[in-house]
Amino acid sequence: MRQTVLIVGLGLIGGSIALALQKSPQNWVIGYDANPDTLQSAKVLGVVNETTLDPQQAIRYADVCIFATPVNATLEWMEKLKSWELPPNLIVSDTGSTKSLIMDKASELQAKGISFIGGHPMAGSHKSGVLAAKPILFENAYYMLTPLAGENPAHVDQLHELLKLTNAKLMVVDADEHDHMTSIVSHFPHVVAASLVHQLSEENDGNKLTKQLAAGGFRDMTRIAASEPQMWSDIVQQNKKHILEQLHRWQAEMTRVEAIIERDNEEEITAFFAGAKNFRDDLPLTQGAMFSTYDLYIDVPDHPGSIAEVTALLAQERISITNIRIVETREDVFGILVVSFTSEEDRNRAAECIKTRSPYEYYIA
Numbered sequence: 001m002r003q004t005v006l007i008v009g010l011g012l013i014g015g016s017i018a019l020a021l022q023k024s025p026q027n028w029v030i031g032y033d034a035n036p037d038t039l040q041s042a043k044v045l046g047v048v049n050e051t052t053l054d055p056q057q058a059i060r061y062a063d064v065c066i067f068a069t070p071v072n073a074t075l076e077w078m079e080k081l082k083s084w085e086l087p088p089n090l091i092v093s094d095t096g097s098t099k100s101l102i103m104d105k106a107s108e109l110q111a112k113g114i115s116f117i118g119g120h121p122m123a124g125s126h127k128s129g130v131l132a133a134k135p136i137l138f139e140n141a142y143y144m145l146t147p148l149a150g151e152n153p154a155h156v157d158q159l160h161e162l163l164k165l166t167n168a169k170l171m172v173v174d175a176d177e178h179d180h181m182t183s184i185v186s187h188f189p190h191v192v193a194a195s196l197v198h199q200l201s202e203e204n205d206g207n208k209l210t211k212q213l214a215a216g217g218f219r220d221m222t223r224i225a226a227s228e229p230q231m232w233s234d235i236v237q238q239n240k241k242h243i244l245e246q247l248h249r250w251q252a253e254m255t256r257v258e259a260i261i262e263r264d265n266e267e268e269i270t271a272f273f274a275g276a277k278n279f280r281d282d283l284p285l286t287q288g289a290m291f292s293t294y295d296l297y298i299d300v301p302d303h304p305g306s307i308a309e310v311t312a313l314l315a316q317e318r319i320s321i322t323n324i325r326i327v328e329t330r331e332d333v334f335g336i337l338v339v340s341f342t343s344e345e346d347r348n349r350a351a352e353c354i355k356t357r358s359p360y361e362y363y364i365a
Ligand SMILES: NC(=O)c1ccc[n+]([C@@H]2O[C@H](COP(=O)([O-])OP(=O)(O)OC[C@H]3O[C@@H](n4cnc5c(N)ncnc54)[C@H](O)[C@@H]3O)[C@@H](O)[C@H]2O)c1
Pocket: 008, 009, 010, 011, 012, 013, 014, 032, 033, 034, 035, 038, 068, 069, 070, 071, 073, 095, 096, 097, 098, 120, 121, 122, 123, 124, 125, 126, 127, 128, 129, 130, 228, 231, 235
């Protein structure tokens, strides 16, 4: 079925959806963004088929409209829709990280005969903007849809079918349940990461050496503190109830940890870490293909050709690499080479190849 899709907000998420939808020649993607530079880049990079400066006009030709704007801006756009002239059978969706307030607003739209099906792909990055957009961002990630009771099932099916191009795992959930679940797996961790960075910043005021010592542990715990501030401000405002609930649980947890450390009982302290490790080891951490979990860390020396040597060995074994990057563990030392694969099997084969055919050490995180 030929479809015209209007995407409002062409950053990391809107741009990635636009690229994924263009995999089918049946889809024609029109893009709008409040930032003229983003709009220009989206056009030049082919992130969309066409751009518009007037979404109110462009929506008249759309079958589907997706808002991929920060969640407070999405509410504003939804309010505007009420007075716009819309085509019959238009399906409106969004990609927002919160769902309750957006679905409350969707009920107001439904009362006016506008079909709004909430959406949220559970993949992303601390990177933002159109330049970070990738068509594979959502591969294998969960993509939640939150249709209202009384939504036209044919519309849900149509949106589901369209979004299959993202290769995400689509599922339907209740909006409040969504906000509860995402508060612990996503929203509250962003608050904790930002607070840890604030804590380091204060410590660093006392001793400037402190931040130089931050290594892998601090980096891994705080990567998401580099995310887009406006986006997270909106999310925290919209999911205040559930985030505060998690924060109160965290305060109780810190009191519990404080008591464990005070008691100074080795067995109890080890059990505290072991309990967390056991649960963490079994987590089905699903991520977009861009951020594959099948990573191999290889300690390569800082001399020309060492990276080429590793990639050549893997190529000889016909093992495909999805990503390759260097992680800096220290400012003054050449980093660790992180090679990503699409499956555990490929990573195991690569590990065997590095072990038997190279002098380098490797580890799997
Ligand atoms: N970043 C993630 O990891 C992630 C993952 C899933 C869902 N989301 C959600 O998707 C949405 C977009 O996030 P993102 O990461 O793509 O952000 P982004 O900052 O990369 O992109 C947002 C885009 O929206 C544009 N914009 C801002 N206000 C606008 C407005 N009023 N009208 C039109 N355009 C406007 C910005 O110029 C920018 O290009 C947010 O609602 C976010 O909660 C983000």
